[in-house]
Amino acid sequence: MAENVWILGIHMTKFGKHPDKDTVDLATEAAMGALNDAGVQMKDMGILAAGSLMGAGLGMGQSIQKQIGQTGIPVYNVANACATGATALRTAVMSVKAGESDYGLAVGVEKLAGAGLLAGGARKSDENVFTPSGRYGAVAPVDGRIGTETMPGVFAQIGMEYLHEHEYGGEQFELFARISEKNHAHSTLNPLAAYTKKMSLEEIMGDVMIAYPNTRPMCSANCDGAAAAVVVSDSVLKKLSKEQQSRAVKIAASILTTDPWEEACQVLPNVNTLTRNAAKQAYEQAGVGPEDLDLVELHDCFATAELVHYDNLGLCEPGGATDFFESGATWRDGKTPVNVSGGLESKGHPIAATGIANVWEICHHLRGEAGDRQIEGAKVGLAHVIGLGSACGVHILEKAA
Amino acid sequence: MAKQIPLVDYLVLGDAPHLVAHECASCGARFFDRRNACASCSGTKFKSVDVPTEGELKAYTIVSFAAPGVPVPFVAGVIDCGGTSVRANVINTDPDPEHVKLGMKVRLATNVVGTDDEGTEAIGFGFEPY
Ligand SMILES: [Zn+2]
Numbered sequence: 001m002a003e004n005v006w007i008l009g010i011h012m013t014k015f016g017k018h019p020d021k022d023t024v025d026l027a028t029e030a031a032m033g034a035l036n037d038a039g040v041q042m043k044d045m046g047i048l049a050a051g052s053l054m055g056a057g058l059g060m061g062q063s064i065q066k067q068i069g070q071t072g073i074p075v076y077n078v079a080n081a082c083a084t085g086a087t088a089l090r091t092a093v094m095s096v097k098a099g100e101s102d103y104g105l106a107v108g109v110e111k112l113a114g115a116g117l118l119a120g121g122a123r124k125s126d127e128n129v130f131t132p133s134g135r136y137g138a139v140a141p142v143d144g145r146i147g148t149e150t151m152p153g154v155f156a157q158i159g160m161e162y163l164h165e166h167e168y169g170g171e172q173f174e175l176f177a178r179i180s181e182k183n184h185a186h187s188t189l190n191p192l193a194a195y196t197k198k199m200s201l202e203e204i205m206g207d208v209m210i211a212y213p214n215t216r217p218m219c220s221a222n223c224d225g226a227a228a229a230v231v232v233s234d235s236v237l238k239k240l241s242k243e244q245q246s247r248a249v250k251i252a253a254s255i256l257t258t259d260p261w262e263e264a265c266q267v268l269p270n271v272n273t274l275t276r277n278a279a280k281q282a283y284e285q286a287g288v289g290p291e292d293l294d295l296v297e298l299h300d301c302f303a304t305a306e307l308v309h310y311d312n313l314g315l316c317e318p319g320g321a322t323d324f325f326e327s328g329a330t331w332r333d334g335k336t337p338v339n340v341s342g343g344l345e346s347k348g349h350p351i352a353a354t355g356i357a358n359v360w361e362i363c364h365h366l367r368g369e370a371g372d373r374q375i376e377g378a379k380v381g382l383a384h385v386i387g388l389g390s391a392c393g394v395h396i397l398e399k400a401a
Numbered sequence: 402m403a404k405q406i407p408l409v410d411y412l413v414l415g416d417a418p419h420l421v422a423h424e425c426a427s428c429g430a431r432f433f434d435r436r437n438a439c440a441s442c443s444g445t446k447f448k449s450v451d452v453p454t455e456g457e458l459k460a461y462t463i464v465s466f467a468a469p470g471v472p473v474p475f476v477a478g479v480i481d482c483g484g485t486s487v488r489a490n491v492i493n494t495d496p497d498p499e500h501v502k503l504g505m506k507v508r509l510a511t512n513v514v515g516t517d518d519e520g521t522e523a524i525g526f527g528f529e530p531y
Pocket of ligand 1: 427443444
């Protein structure tokens with residue numbers, strides 16, 4: 001039986017605009033913050049896993065080492081779309097679990113402030129003489145002609161598909177806008193969020209439409225930020241101080257899945273099945289069920305995505321996501337608070353940092369250090385991310401006994 | 402009449418325009434792109450099958466912000482054509498939620514996407530309500 005792995009230290013930077021810092025500045029701030037929080041040093045680390053999606057291929061891990069300690073340890077530079085941070089964390093966890101390292105450091109960083117719409121890319125002018133090319137033998141760009149490749153549009157369809165499969169009597173646009181209203185309300189208590197302004201339903205619905213039913217505040221906010229975590233093995237933790245032991249958070253489950261083939265999955269990405277599979281494996285590994293969760297941070301890259309993940313993570317009855325939301329269960333005073341950080345819609349979504357920042361939020365509550373937004377008595381929490389393509393990371397975290 | 406070429410190779414033009422899919426000979430999984438093998442069963446034999454031209458809209462969005470050069474607004478969606486899901490725009494209707502409804506019946510229609518220097522027209526497709 002492999003050892004349990006614990007989060008010993010974890011840190012996230014303020015999300016938002018950091019015009020005077022580059023990705024290495026942000027990554028080192030997070031990494032040094034996590035080491036400091038853990039009470040250990042770079043020379044103790046046996047592995048470093050790092051992700052920076054926009055800078056993939058540039059060796060973010062080695063760049064971090066060159067600022068804070070070139071100790072010669074193995075570096076894994078990972079990329080898995082929006083699940084990059086969770087993948088870095090899982091890589092460090094695997095190394096410790098395998099007994100190859102006593103301590104591991106995982107870092108995710110991104111600079112996106114001011115970045116426009118993600119994906120799709122500029123359409124090139126049409127060719128002078130039509131010549132079929134690519135896997136669909138296309139003679140001209142297909143984005144906008146055969147569906148959409150924009151993220152807000154893809155995830156809008158994912159939310160609408162849910163309402164088609166599970167009939168909803170209410171107003172569709174308003175339903176999704178109310179999910180966004182919740183997350184923006186939650187963000188007012190999070191000083192590290194990129195946007196902390198409460199927004200009324202009217203303001204959300206009246207804002208710029210990006211891809212119906214997602215208006216601008218219903219989309220994840222492009223911003224800069226980094227997050228990092230130090231993980232440690234059970235046996236090493238036992239030799240550390242009482243304070244370190246009491247603040248350590250148990251990684252009760254660390255799961256990564258990809259999307260299994262099913263009809264339509266190459267037509268519209270299916271973010272459901274891989275999340276369901278990850279959740280099922282995570283609950284089994286942790287020995288807990290959705291009813292045991294005191295809080296959940298899930299991947300609300302768009303308001304339309306949050307709805308489907310209530311169902312995918314088993315937080316509600318199958319097919320019952322709309323009723324579940326309308327019961328108030330996912331507000332911070334509800335049965336299963338979801339995205340009390342403000343979620344990606346207000347906290348922000350610096351892609352590779354997100355998968356560790358979500359874990360940071362859960363740890364903060366389990367340690368009882370979340371200040372004004374503390375979920376009282378939180379003992380178990382779940383962090384979920386989806387990277388389109390697709391990859392899903394789920395971590396279940398438990399307060400130290 | 403101008404010479405025509407389909408926007409993508411899985412659109413067949415002529416008197417009865419329709420889409421064709423690569424169907425895995427072992428498991429029946431269908432794909433529209435060039436295949437190396439089957440994502441469902443890893444089989445390597447495929448046959449070409451016609452996809453029904455009528456279907457039901459099972460998901461959609463109305464895109465108002467797109468990459469530079471893409472005209473907006475437009476309706477993007479997924480159509481269930483007798484069990485085969487197809488990605489397409491919903492065309493020949495107003496792009497608003499009053500005219501586009503989940504579950505509505507739609508059928509394949511073609512449109513001219515552009516003309517090249519030799520006068521060849523590229524023909525695309527979408528699905529229109531009926
Ligand atoms: Zn097959």
